[in-house]
Amino acid sequence: MEYFQKFHSNTLAGSGNQSFFLTDDANTVYTGRVFYKIFAGGTYRYSFLFSNIIDSTFSDGAYSHKNLICDQWKIVRAAVGICETCSASEMGEIESFQALTFSGAFEKDVMPGEFFASDALELSGKKGDYICLEISYQGRMIPYHEESIIPTFALRDGEWVPSKRVVFAGMVGCDRPALLQIGYLGDSITQGIGTDVNSYDHWNAMLSDKLGEKCAYWNLGLGFGRASDAASDGAWLFKAKQMDVVVVCYGVNDLFQSGDEEQIKRDLSEIVSKLQSAGTKVVIQTIPPFDYSGILIEKWNHINQYIVQVLSKRADGVFDVVPVLAKDDGHPYLAKFGGHPNAEGCGAWAEALYPVMDKFLATISC
Incomplete structure (x- = not known):
């Protein structure tokens, strides 16, 4: 466009x-x-x-x-x-x-x-x-x-x-020069729910501030959003395809709404493929902790293993957010900073992701 x-x-x-x-x-x-x-x-x-x-x-x-x-x-x-x-x-x-x-x-x-x-x-x-x-x-x-x-x-x-x-x-939109256009694609956690209204304390806002004004940033996060929504290749993914780099974080709503482990894997794979086919670099993140229980813990763990072990070989970058947000090593599925991370959790997320993104952006902007 x-x-x-x-x-x-x-x-x-x-x-x-x-x-x-x-x-x-x-x-x-x-x-x-x-x-x-x-x-x-x-x-x-x-x-x-x-x-x-x-x-x-x-x-x-x-x-x-x-x-x-x-x-x-x-x-x-x-x-x-x-x-x-x-x-x-x-x-x-x-x-x-x-x-x-x-x-x-x-x-x-x-x-x-x-x-x-x-x-x-x-x-x-x-x-x-x-x-x-x-x-x-x-x-x-x-x-x-x-x-x-x-x-x-x-x-x-x-x-x-x-x-x-x-x-x-x-x-x-403005005509400010930018080295790269970076999009953040995900659900309410990416949108910023869990942080105060008008605080701009969500994880990708903090990350963007750290990465600085050399790039432009578009927060495409939406509450209740699912990987299946983006994988349908409609208006949402169309917007993401216009970016040079997209950081993806999905899975919470998919788990709670459908719980179909294999479909969630396919949807995440489709998102990566369709973005890359449009010429967009993709950094995919694991599904954050959200106080899962019962069978959802097993499914959540399986999908995150798939992201880290399989999908990471196709994506341009991967980041495991679980160690940053988990309550402790024994309960990685429980959310230390709330299912919708508060400002403290988002700050920890941005701090951990920043060196990964900064190094990645340097390799594709040379």
């Missing part, structure tokens, strides 16, 4: 369409704001990427599932601004922002299954500032990110109130 040749992610926030919501009235105009923390400061041209496809399976899949095509809806107006805080009430009215356009128009009819991006515009912000994206929209079925852990607000009766049911950008 040509977009990725020009624009690279400039936030470490998790992104993607996790599910959809239904509005009360398809003709009513609704407005929301999302605040993304800037990774690398400076003045760049930004373009915001959107998709009208659900990336992953939400919960048990009864309501929303991978590759679900959302109905047509409309962006009535959109604007973006830079701020030092993430309080919607302090951001002022839309006139203080820059208007976003789409192929030169202020409105955009979003078609079922469409990928689209805003026209580029120049923004200046420091590292740690926020990009506030405000979108007014109408329609019946709207894709969104239910478990997002960044600040999001909806305008109701003239007041901004916290709400996840707003329009999200899949990528906050």
Whole structure:
């Protein structure tokens, strides 16, 4: 996709369409704001990427599932601004922002299954500032990110109130030069659930900070996400294929939802193969501890042995996260820092993975 040749992610926030919501009235105009923390400061041209496809399976899949095509809806107006805080009430009215356009128009009819991006515009912000994206929209079925852990607000009766049911950008892209584009593909653990809202303390945010601004980083983690979702080769994997390197971490939800050991192995193998076929380097990680019990312990151990002993020979890199997150040597399946690792656990993860990734990136960027 040509977009990725020009624009690279400039936030470490998790992104993607996790599910959809239904509005009360398809003709009513609704407005929301999302605040993304800037990774690398400076003045760049930004373009915001959107998709009208659900990336992953939400919960048990009864309501929303991978590759679900959302109905047509409309962006009535959109604007973006830079701020030092993430309080919607302090951001002022839309006139203080820059208007976003789409192929030169202020409105955009979003078609079922469409990928689209805003026209580029120049923004200046420091590292740690926020990009506030405000979108007014109408329609019946709207894709969104239910478990997002960044600040999001909806305008109701003239007041901004916290709400996840707003329009999200899949990528906050800018034309900042980057040696490599690195994607993080996984479930809620990769997204950052387990860390505080707006803390950016998840493992790949800490890792990206350590790796530095020579690269660009896109957090594709989604709560409830499964290897089977990505292996289906839909919109989620399509986005990952645009990266130079993808760090993969799946298996927890697959174990709890299906428990099919051989299918999970096949799905992980398919992810590696399909990413590599697109020219993407793959670093695969073992399935983290998650306080498994009974037969799941045996299956978890078998799949991790497969990753370390078999899949590692095909992947471009492998990292065993279990020793970092396990309660102790006698109970490697129990999570020392919680099934969704807290900031301390994510810090330990980033610290252990950093030298592996730094060495790996050096070998492919020469």
